[in-house]
Amino acid sequence: xxxxxxxxxxxxxxxxxIASLNCTYSDRxxxxxxxxxxxxGKSPELIMFIYSNGDKEDGRFTAQLNKASQYVSLxxxxxxxxxxxxxxxxxxGPSNTGKLIFGQGTTLQVKP
Amino acid sequence: NAGVMQNPRHLVRRRGQEARLxxxxxxxxxxxxxxxxxxxxxxxxxxxxxxxxxxxxxGMPKERFSAEFPKEGPSILRIQQVVRGDSAAYFCASSRxxxxxxxxxxxxxxxxxxxxx
Numbered sequence: 001x002x003x004x005x006x007x008x009x010x011x012x013x014x015x016x017x018i019a020s021l022n023c024t025y026s027d028r029x030x031x032x033x034x035x036x037x038x039x040x041g042k043s044p045e046l047i048m049f050i051y052s053n054g055d056k057e058d059g060r061f062t063a064q065l066n067k068a069s070q071y072v073s074l075x076x077x078x079x080x081x082x083x084x085x086x087x088x089x090x091x092x093g094p095s096n097t098g099k100l101i102f103g104q105g106t107t108l109q110v111k112p
Numbered sequence: 113n114a115g116v117m118q119n120p121r122h123l124v125r126r127r128g129q130e131a132r133l134x135x136x137x138x139x140x141x142x143x144x145x146x147x148x149x150x151x152x153x154x155x156x157x158x159x160x161x162x163x164x165x166x167x168x169x170x171g172m173p174k175e176r177f178s179a180e181f182p183k184e185g186p187s188i189l190r191i192q193q194v195v196r197g198d199s200a201a202y203f204c205a206s207s208r209x210x211x212x213x214x215x216x217x218x219x220x221x222x223x224x225x226x227x228x229x
Contacts, residue, residue, distance in 0.1 A: 004154075034217075043203060043220040044155065088154060099145065099168055100218060104154035 003027060004091050006103035014111050019076040021106050023089030026070070032092035033065055033072045034100060039085045047087075048074070079110040114139065116221035117186075118204050124227045131191040131198070133224040137206030144187045145205045145218060146179060155203060161187060194228045201225045 005024050013019045021035075032051050036044035050056045050063040050072065062075040072091075076083055086107045090100040117136040125131050137144050142162055147155040157171040161181035172179065176194075181187040191198055202225075205218035 006154075036220075043222050045220070046217060049217060090155075099157055099160055100155075101157065102147075102155040 003101045004089055004103040006087075006089050006106045008104055008106060010107040010109050012109045012111060013079050015079060015081060017079050017110075019079045019083065019108055019110070021074040021076075021087050021089075021108065023072045023074075023103055024070055025072070025089075025091045025101075027091065028067075028070065030070075030091045033063070034090040034092070035061075035063060035072075035074045036088040036090060036102075037085045038088055038105065044088055076108075079108075081110050081112050084108055084110045116141075116204055116206050116219055118202075118221035118224050120224055121222060122225050122227070124229065125194050126229050127195055128193050131194050131226055133189040133191075133202050133204075133226070134186040135189070135204030135206075135221060136186040137204075138208075138219055141206035141208050141219070143207045144181050145207075146187075146189050147203045147205065147220075149201045149203060149223075151200075158189070158202075191226070194226070196228045199226055199228045 003026050034049045035047045037047050038044040048058055048061055048063045050065045053065050053067055056063045060077045064073045086105040088105045089103040092100055116138055119134050144161045146158040148158055149155050159172050159179045160168040164183050176192045178190045201223045203223045204221045207218050
């Protein structure tokens with residue numbers, strides 16, 4: 001079992017729709033969860049982080065965490081073509097050293 | 113405020129040669145991480161360093177790979193006797209040292225893309 005799992009996609013949604021990206025992790029001791037966006041040929045950039053169960057909203061983005069189910073998701077409202085990218089889920093281990101374990105990423109395509 | 117700086121951006125080496133990748137962290141950041149990304153794959157942790165210390169090298173191959181972060185100058189990832197399987201994008205990331213804890217918010221450089229012929 002991979003430490004952090006994501007569906008590689010591609011996930012295709014029409015412009016203006018809600019895109020839902022999902023991630024599961026294996027280590028119950030994980031404390032911190034991150035979503036990065038990576039455009040093709042570019043570096044990952046941090047979108048959101050979440051530490052507590054529940055929802056965290058930032059603009060069009062909402063991160064959801066359920067530690068009991070070991071599940072974290074990212075919702076993108078009013079999807080735009082510029083949101084088309086690979087979204088990487090990352091988990092920080094219990095030692096909280098900043099070492100992040102990444103999933104393989106989900107490719108999102110937003111069609112105009 | 114300059115971000116994480118990596119060079120070279122692109123590097124071509126023949127099998128058996130050495131590759132040296134450099135990374136300067138963001139100003140005020142004392143933690144440096146190296147990740148490798150193969151085509152169509154996620155980022156794989158390699159090594160975590162602080163100034164003059166390797167903290168976690170659990171993701172580094174046992175042979176040919178080494179990393180350092182000297183007191184002065186950038187962090188260096190060194191790959192000796194490169195093979196075709198080393199072809200990948202190598203990303204450096206840095207984070208700020210916080211009193212008592214590291215939040216793990218990493219900021220990435222643009223990456224160094226190594227091609228081994």
